[in-house]
Amino acid sequence: MSHQPGLARMASLIADPAREAMLVALAGGRALPAGELAAAAGVSAQSASRHLHKLVEGGLLQVWSQGRFRYYRIADERVAAAIEALCDLATRPPRQRKRPPAQLCFARCCYDHLAGELGVALADGLAARGLVRMAGQEARFTGKGRAWLAAQGIPREDIALCMDWTERRPHLAGPGGRAILAHLLDRKLLRGADKAEPRALALTPKGRAWFAKTLNRK
Amino acid sequence: MSHQPGLARMASLIADPAREAMLVALAGGRALPAGELAAAAGVSAQSASRHLHKLVEGGLLQVWSQGRFRYYRIADERVAAAIEALCDLATRPPRQRKRPPAQLCFARCCYDHLAGELGVALADGLAARGLVRMAGQEARFTGKGRAWLAAQGIPREDIALCMDWTERRPHLAGPGGRAILAHLLDRKLLRGADKAEPRALALTPKGRAWFAKTLNRK
DNA sequence: GCGATGTTTCACCGCCGTGTGAAATGTCGC
DNA sequence: GCGACATTTCACACGGCGGTGAAACATCGC
Numbered sequence: 001m002s003h004q005p006g007l008a009r010m011a012s013l014i015a016d017p018a019r020e021a022m023l024v025a026l027a028g029g030r031a032l033p034a035g036e037l038a039a040a041a042g043v044s045a046q047s048a049s050r051h052l053h054k055l056v057e058g059g060l061l062q063v064w065s066q067g068r069f070r071y072y073r074i075a076d077e078r079v080a081a082a083i084e085a086l087c088d089l090a091t092r093p094p095r096q097r098k099r100p101p102a103q104l105c106f107a108r109c110c111y112d113h114l115a116g117e118l119g120v121a122l123a124d125g126l127a128a129r130g131l132v133r134m135a136g137q138e139a140r141f142t143g144k145g146r147a148w149l150a151a152q153g154i155p156r157e158d159i160a161l162c163m164d165w166t167e168r169r170p171h172l173a174g175p176g177g178r179a180i181l182a183h184l185l186d187r188k189l190l191r192g193a194d195k196a197e198p199r200a201l202a203l204t205p206k207g208r209a210w211f212a213k214t215l216n217r218k
Numbered sequence: 219m220s221h222q223p224g225l226a227r228m229a230s231l232i233a234d235p236a237r238e239a240m241l242v243a244l245a246g247g248r249a250l251p252a253g254e255l256a257a258a259a260g261v262s263a264q265s266a267s268r269h270l271h272k273l274v275e276g277g278l279l280q281v282w283s284q285g286r287f288r289y290y291r292i293a294d295e296r297v298a299a300a301i302e303a304l305c306d307l308a309t310r311p312p313r314q315r316k317r318p319p320a321q322l323c324f325a326r327c328c329y330d331h332l333a334g335e336l337g338v339a340l341a342d343g344l345a346a347r348g349l350v351r352m353a354g355q356e357a358r359f360t361g362k363g364r365a366w367l368a369a370q371g372i373p374r375e376d377i378a379l380c381m382d383w384t385e386r387r388p389h390l391a392g393p394g395g396r397a398i399l400a401h402l403l404d405r406k407l408l409r410g411a412d413k414a415e416p417r418a419l420a421l422t423p424k425g426r427a428w429f430a431k432t433l434n435r436k
Numbered sequence: 437g438c439g440a441t442g443t444t445t446c447a448c449c450g451c452c453g454t455g456t457g458a459a460a461t462g463t464c465g466c
Numbered sequence: 467g468c469g470a471c472a473t474t475t476c477a478c479a480c481g482g483c484g485g486t487g488a489a490a491c492a493t494c495g496c
Binding site: 006007008009010011012013014015016017019020023024031059060064066067071078079081082083084085086087088089090091106202203205208 | 224225226227228229230231232233234235237238241242277278282284285296297299300301302303304305306307308309324335420421423426
């Protein structure tokens with residue numbers, strides 16, 4: 001548990017509306033005196049002074065005294081990059097929903113077989129146990145695999161590989177993949193996760209136990 | 219003054235030690251249940267629940283219910299990028315001093331002429347007033363420029379351009395640049411800014427007035 | 437020198453956010 | 467169904483942080 005206390009500390013420096021306004025005002029790279037920054041942030045000179053002191057102490061700003069003026073500026077490009085990244089986050093709502101719901105990432109139907117994290121994990125687990133052999137775009141059950149199918153009561157069919165949309169790794173498809181998904185649904189190891197999203201699948205309690213046994217056992 | 223209140227809001231979401239620990243624990247991309255995140259952050263389950271709720275509401279995390287467990291994960295790559303940028307900031311101290319002091323950025327001697335922001339501003343200002351014509355790596359005084367030199371009492375010399383180290387833009391160099399700097403120092407419009415840094419220059423009060431007049435007037 | 441201006445320091449107050457304990461909700465194993 | 471477990475909700479008290487006013491400090495123009 002090696003903490004990185006600095007992360008929260010840096011964030012807390014930006015987490016104030018007045019300091020945010022100052023940093024945004026300085027984002028162009030120009031140096032501005034304390035008074036202008038106070039006006040930009042809409043706070044009194046005293047408040048601004050303390051805010052600026054904190055930002056300098058935290059290494060976000062550099063200060064440069066010139067006569068009775070004190071010019072503040074962004075310390076370096078990394079500070080600007082962090083501010084930009086947070087700005088990107090803050091103005092993100094439109095894209096926020098573009099990402100597929102987490103349910104679809106975890107487990108879903110891909111045409112007629114199991115995809116998502118669970119589908120990839122199943123393919124990996126069966127391969128790790130030597131039940132399936134994967135080579136390039138091809139896959140087939142080994143002898144052990146055929147015995148396992150029989151023990152599970154899953155009809156033996158040819159399997160293929162399908163590149164996963166969210167995981168970018170292959171999962172089991174083809175007639176064999178269809179048979180496995182049918183088996184999982186039939187034995188109520190999987191169920192529909194959401195009425196509004198018919199492709200999303202969720203594990204049942206029995207299903208979790210089955211996957212734990214199937215994937216974890218050496 | 220178009221605020222971007224979201225920036226401070228996003229930062230405040232990260233600005234808590236417990237939430238920082240949670241985000242760091244999730245930074246690998248894996249999804250973890252609330253209990254594990256509570257343990258990772260070293261807080262009680264109630265506190266963790268509220269922290270996680272805030273992170274989800276703020277769009278930093280996505281939650282996915284599976285039975286009595288609730289799995290949380292980083293919402294998307296942009297969140298990860300922002301966290302990484304802040305982490306970069308937090309672990310930056312060694313490099314912090316690598317950047318040239320602000321004094322050197324503002325005004326300094328470059329061999330024998332004026333460089334830094336002030337040098338670039340002077341070159342731009344003279345060009346904008348039609349006193350200097352810049353073309354590629356070449357520069358020369360115009361007729362108006364020669365009159366201005368005479369009025370200032372600066373001897374007329376050929377000028378060259380020098381690419382600025384910090385500004386990445388050209389400033390005036392060569393014999394003319396040297397004469398200008400000598401004039402500015404001689405009339406006490408500029409002075410040494412720091413004993414420890416002989417190249418750093420600072421404006422005197424008179425110098426500020428002179429630059430304001432020289433640069434701002436149409 | 438003097439007043440004016442830009443900036444900082446100090447002490448005080450109010451508020452928001454967090455931790456905590458008790459209790460409610462939803463889900464699993466039996 | 468019942469107890470166990472993971473998680474959430476609620477109400478409350480504490481602490482820290484920011485805003486404000488008064489005053490000190492530094493510098494410029496004259």
